[in-house]
Amino acid sequence: MKLPKVIGHRGACGYAPENTLESLKTAADLGVKWVEVDVKLTADNVPVLLHDETLDRTTNGHGPLALTDFESLRALEAGSWYGESFAGIKIPTLEEALALLIDHGMGLNLEIKPCPGREKETAEIVLDEISRIWDDHENILISSFQHVCLECARDMAFDWPRGLLLPEEWPENWADLAEYLDVTTVNINGNTSSREQIEEIFDLDRSYAVIAYTINDPQQARRLQACGVDALVSDTPDVIIENLLTVH
Ligand code: G3P
Ligand code: MG
Numbered sequence: 001m002k003l004p005k006v007i008g009h010r011g012a013c014g015y016a017p018e019n020t021l022e023s024l025k026t027a028a029d030l031g032v033k034w035v036e037v038d039v040k041l042t043a044d045n046v047p048v049l050l051h052d053e054t055l056d057r058t059t060n061g062h063g064p065l066a067l068t069d070f071e072s073l074r075a076l077e078a079g080s081w082y083g084e085s086f087a088g089i090k091i092p093t094l095e096e097a098l099a100l101l102i103d104h105g106m107g108l109n110l111e112i113k114p115c116p117g118r119e120k121e122t123a124e125i126v127l128d129e130i131s132r133i134w135d136d137h138e139n140i141l142i143s144s145f146q147h148v149c150l151e152c153a154r155d156m157a158f159d160w161p162r163g164l165l166l167p168e169e170w171p172e173n174w175a176d177l178a179e180y181l182d183v184t185t186v187n188i189n190g191n192t193s194s195r196e197q198i199e200e201i202f203d204l205d206r207s208y209a210v211i212a213y214t215i216n217d218p219q220q221a222r223r224l225q226a227c228g229v230d231a232l233v234s235d236t237p238d239v240i241i242e243n244l245l246t247v248h
Pocket of ligand 1: 009036038051111143165187213214233
């Protein structure tokens with residue numbers, strides 16, 4: 001896997017509304033090599049980019065995405081909450097996002113973030129779609145906090161790199177989970193993880209790359225870099241790129 005040192009978070013969400021095509025384009029314009037996005041399903045099983053379970057924070061709609069069909073979702077706009085210059089933009093499908101990234105030669109950390117209770121179907125539908133559209137196995141990582149999603153990815157698309165997302169409080173069995181799910185990366189909260197915790201990952205017999213989210217402070221970026229962290233996910237990836245010692 002060609003993991004870059006810095007990955008744009010939800011596109012480049014420090015500069016444009018998260019998880020939109022505009023955010024992906026902004027990341028491309030900044031020269032960012034990879035982006036992270038969140039994907040989940042509409043009520044009628046269309047994979048779309050959205051972080052929250054509900055529409056309220058990032059659109060002019062209301063209620064759970066899991067109860068909203070694609071046509072109703074597309075009637076909403078997803079830019080005004082961020083700034084008037086983005087008024088009128090729509091929530092993109094995963095398919096539209098993949099097409100844009102392929103056009104720009106960018107890599108993807110795809111976070112499968114299912115609506116509660118829809119873990120398996122979300123992973124299956126998303127992986128089907130990816131298999132149809134994306135063929136560059138070196139520039140993709142399938143990540144999730146949900147172990148069921150990673151289990152599906154392991155079983156359906158074994159040769160695609162997977163990343164185990166750990167919450168702020170690491171589960172006690174994180175190392176067993178990483179081994180069972182046969183992941184390539186362990187993705188940690190870089191703002192709350194200590195050097196000792198990071199060393200625990202590097203001390204394991206199996207070697208994992210470590211990705212830290214969500215790092216917007218250059219000093220924090222340099223601390224994590226000194227701990228040996230391989231990649232940082234940032235809302236302002238250009239700022240972090242400028243502040244790392246070396247970036248490949
Ligand atoms: O993948 C890193 C990061 O996106 C995980 O947290 O809540 O921003 O999706 P969140
Ligand atoms: Mg995410």
